[in-house]
Amino acid sequence: MLATLCMTLLLAGCANLGNSAQLQEPEPDLSELAHEAAQRMVANNPDLTRYSPMIAATFVSIDNLSQSSTFGRISSEIMASALAQQGMQVREVKMRDSMFIEESVGELILSRQVQRLSSQHNARSILMGTYAQGQDYLYVSARVVRAGDAMVLGSADFQLPLDNNMRSLLEAQGGW
Template identity: 85%
Template sequence: MLSHSSPLLQLRGLAVSARLFVVALFMLFLAGCTALGNNNSVRNAEPQPDLSELAHEAAAQMVASNPDITRSSPMIAATFVSIDNLSQSSTFGRISSEIMASALARHGMQVREVKMRDSMFIEETVGELILSRQVQRLSAQHDARSILMGTYAQGQDYLYVSARVVRTGDAMVLGSADFKLPLDNNTRSLLEGQGGW
């Protein structure tokens, strides 16, 4: 009797082993599909918006929140400055200001070009810097009714930007917008750039 049951037990053991092998193969197959799915989602992920896109969206947001903002023309644009040191800027601060001014001009804001005029102080490595004590003097010199100004702060993974259009007569904020930009190699390069105009 033992000799007959032994092959039967062996057969059952083989059947169990075969089932376990099939289950293991199925689990490996599922894991492979999940990994492939994750790779495809990374490849198909939307690219993050760049500075130009974010600045144009911010300008559109300003105008949408206050359609009368364009009545405070002409506007001059100040270089965006570091929140940690309002007397320091970078290539990022200069190009951010330029792009935002351009975007606001597309929405009907008259923008006065100040780099063409000698009456505005331009520090070689910083650009036009707007400090509160200078607003009245600069607006009078350029016959400006508003000023675009902004600040930026560097975090670990993102660069945070805050922009606003301020009426020169009473320092009233007419429009504001904030956005964050991924702190990648391109952004870091713009932050390190301290060259003049």
């Protein structure tokens, strides 16, 4: 009888462990977090969409503002898409050859070029962002700045677990 009781408790414990593992939700991915960040930006400044059209710069490493990665390029693209879904008009600059594009870096906007580029693209705002790699997380800071004076119109931050997928996207920045 003792053996039967022990076996019943063991099976009940295993059943509960299996259920709790199934109830655990997956961590949000880059796309989800970028869309939530865009929603927060617009919610915190409903007038943000008045500063359309916007151009997007590649997100860069906080440790070297002239360096980016596949992560920096795709996070900028996803964030621009998310802001467009929130009502921001986004001007696609890859179709023109007037913005400096370096194959391994992407579209980098340096402060001295902001005025010229925003004027050339008739942009009222610019999406910019930085990221920093920690041991377990990748931290992202995104902001929309007014082209005329670089005043921040909206900003949002989020973090992603630093898993093998994120490490792969960061490898293009010269190692992680």
